[in-house]
Amino acid sequence: MISSIDDLDLIKEKQVFFFDLDGTIYLGNKLFDNVLELIELLKRRNNTKFFFLSNNSSKSTNDYLNKLNGYNLNISIDNIILSQHPVIYFLKKEGYKRIFLMGTTSLKKEFENEGFELSEKEPEILVLAFDQELTYDRLVKASKFLEKNIPYIATHLDDRCPTENGYIPDAGGFASLLYKTTERMPKVFGKPNKEMLLFKLQELDIPPKNAIMFGDRLYTDIKMGKNAGVTTCCVLSGETKIDMIKNSNDKPDLVIDGVWKLLDIL
Numbered sequence: 001m002i003s004s005i006d007d008l009d010l011i012k013e014k015q016v017f018f019f020d021l022d023g024t025i026y027l028g029n030k031l032f033d034n035v036l037e038l039i040e041l042l043k044r045r046n047n048t049k050f051f052f053l054s055n056n057s058s059k060s061t062n063d064y065l066n067k068l069n070g071y072n073l074n075i076s077i078d079n080i081i082l083s084q085h086p087v088i089y090f091l092k093k094e095g096y097k098r099i100f101l102m103g104t105t106s107l108k109k110e111f112e113n114e115g116f117e118l119s120e121k122e123p124e125i126l127v128l129a130f131d132q133e134l135t136y137d138r139l140v141k142a143s144k145f146l147e148k149n150i151p152y153i154a155t156h157l158d159d160r161c162p163t164e165n166g167y168i169p170d171a172g173g174f175a176s177l178l179y180k181t182t183e184r185m186p187k188v189f190g191k192p193n194k195e196m197l198l199f200k201l202q203e204l205d206i207p208p209k210n211a212i213m214f215g216d217r218l219y220t221d222i223k224m225g226k227n228a229g230v231t232t233c234c235v236l237s238g239e240t241k242i243d244m245i246k247n248s249n250d251k252p253d254l255v256i257d258g259v260w261k262l263l264d265i266l
């Protein structure tokens with residue numbers, strides 16, 4: 001079931017490498033072996049782009065850059081894709097200016113830096129993110145806007161977020177709560193939705209077949225890659241065990257033990 005070296009040969013032709021983070025690049029707080037060497041190799045490679053992905057929109061891109069460079073990855077802000085990025089791409093493309101953002105202070109700053117006006121009175125659209133500063137007052141305001149049929153989108157809809165101390169409520173939980181009040185659900189952009197990869201490929205003007213997605217979760221990382229039409233590679237260094245692949249509808253194109261294997265191929 002693990003892909004042979006011959007099967008893995010197609011990775012050599014890829015121009016864009018998308019990587020999930022937890023379970024793929026690191027586990028908890030520990031970077032997997034040879035990840036630093038892999039990143040250096042990708043930086044040196046001609047015509048190659050690489051990106052690290054997370055659905056976690058409670059943090060700004062700068063927060064994530066600091067976190068990742070804390071592992072000595074030495075990457076730039078352009079190497080990071082968070083679920084707010086396809087949302088920002090969409091809002092700009094559709095011409096939205098005034099938004100009601102359910103998000104953290106650092107996310108609000110990011111939206112303001114991108115030129116959006118955060119509006120409490122007459123927003124054109126409601127954006128739901130992983131708002132770790134959510135208050136009852138904000139929920140009431142959101143419900144009022146939703147009842148007036150304002151367009152409604154979300155960065156991602158994970159129900160819960162794993163932490164060292166167990167699960168905490170995430171954006172999907174907030175969406176369920178608002179659904180109970182308003183019977184409305186948002187359009188979603190983060191994993192497993194294809195927008196998370198396609199907006200970047202559109203920006204780069206590179207076709208999906210020239211890209212590959214590495215991740216440890218079948219129902220988010222692999223599903224998203226398949227939705228977007230990119231090659232998918234499941235790593236067994238995180239959540240997925242080989243038996244789970246046999247029983248899943250979201251079968252990856254390739255399976256490897258971990259991203260360190262790429263050093264033998266590229």
Ligand SMILES: [Mg+2]
Binds near residue numbers: 216
């Ligand atoms: Mg993962």
